[in-house]
Amino acid sequence: MELHAKASESAIENNATLSDPATPVHRYSLIQRGRSLYHGLWFRLSEGLRWSRRPYHETPIGCLSGLAHWQVARIDELQARYDVRFESHYGGHTALANYTYLDLLDQAWVCTNRPAFHGIAVTDVGCANFWYARTLHVFFRPRTLTGVDVEGFRLYPSGYSRYDAAHGYIAELPRTSFLVENYCEVERRTDVITAWFPFVTPSPVLAWRLPLTVFSPARLLHRIARNLTSQGIFFMVNQGTEEAAIAASYCRRAGLRFMDQWIHARPLRARPHPPVASWWTTT
Ligand SMILES: C[S@@+](CC[C@H](N)C(=O)[O-])C[C@H]1O[C@@H](n2cnc3c(N)ncnc32)[C@H](O)[C@@H]1O
Structure with missing residues (x-):
């Protein structure tokens, strides 16, 4: 049996309009709804609770091994x-993951002949625990770098939180800086x-052990468009x-203009689907 629901329960919970034409209707099964309630x-x-002990630092692996x-x-x-x-700062997994994101940024910019951006304000939306902040830092050399995530205090088995x-x-x-906020409500140019x-489809939301209330791609993209200089x-x-x-x-419906796209055919760390990078602007 399937229940019909609007794309985001958050639309109901946050008093957002249910008649948002940019939000398609999704059907959630009873199981999905149950999992969403649990998460x-x-x-x-x-x-x-906002549990926090003190900043958690990974033990650096020093040297990566086992690579092709x-x-x-x-x-x-x-x-x-x-x-x-990165291996001087992080364990092997995080170090390789950072090289993977840096590789993508580097190749994407080079392959599309994009000018470098330096000394600007950068915001990363949905940064999780911001494990790749150093990658964004070395690539953009930003004036300010802000990571925003709606979930800030997930507790890890280590007893430390995401915060x-x-x-x-x-x-x-x-x-x-790291900001715990729903980006749909952040006002920051x-x-x-x-x-x-x-998240642009509901399944990954549940896979990330989050409730479907955080699934609101239309609102998120509208806010991104609004916050861009x-x-x-x-x-x-x-x-x-x-x-x-x-x-x-979703980007187009939010008023963003497509500039370019680049597909990473061979990421440093294999993924089930090739990462697709794209650039958008408001002008
Ligand atoms: C698929 S994960 C990607 C995490 C990270 N960008 C990465 O590459 O590892 C999506 C992240 O977006 C966050 N998120 C979802 N909706 C959000 C919102 N409205 N505002 C801020 N963060 C959000 C989730 O908590 C989750 O950490």
Whole structure:
């Protein structure tokens, strides 16, 4: 049996308009609704408790191992170009994940002949614990860097929260902050807004153990469009071309103008679908 629901329960809970024409109707099964309720309980509990011990720092692995020749060669290039060694700061998983995001940014900009942005304000929307803040920092060399996530206090088995992890990741980065907010309600003009794998379909929301109340892509993209400065750029990365097409339709409906797209055929860390990068503007 399937129940019909509007794309976001948040539309109901946040008193947002149910007649938002940019929000398509989704059908949620009873199981999905049950999971959403369950995740919602934990979400509200953690946001209510706001558990925090102290900034959590990963133990650096020092040296990455077990990589293929092409991965080592590419990492060497990135280290030389950006003067960065993620393995001196993080464990192996986070270090390789950071090289993967930096590789994508570097190749995407080079392959599309985009001018570099430096000294500007950058906001990353849906940054999780902002484990890739250092990547954004070395790539954009921003005036300010802000990571925003609606979920700030998820508790990890280590006893630290997402907030603690985020504060560990940004500790050494100048002019960098982590904001626990629903971006749909954030008012902050920014030159560059980035979003890595934003939710544009409901299933990943549940897979991330979040309630469907946080699923509101139309509102999110409208807010991104509204917060961009006149010459500003929205840079988005989606999982595969199908998801990228869905995300693109939300962007267009939010009034964003498509500039370019680039598909990463061979990411440093394999993914089930190739990452698709795209650039958007309001002018
Ligand atoms: C698929 S995850 C991607 C996380 C991160 N960008 C990465 O690449 O690892 C999507 C993230 O967006 C966050 N999110 C979803 N809706 C949001 C909103 N309205 N405002 C801020 N963050 C949001 C979720 O909490 C989650 O951390």
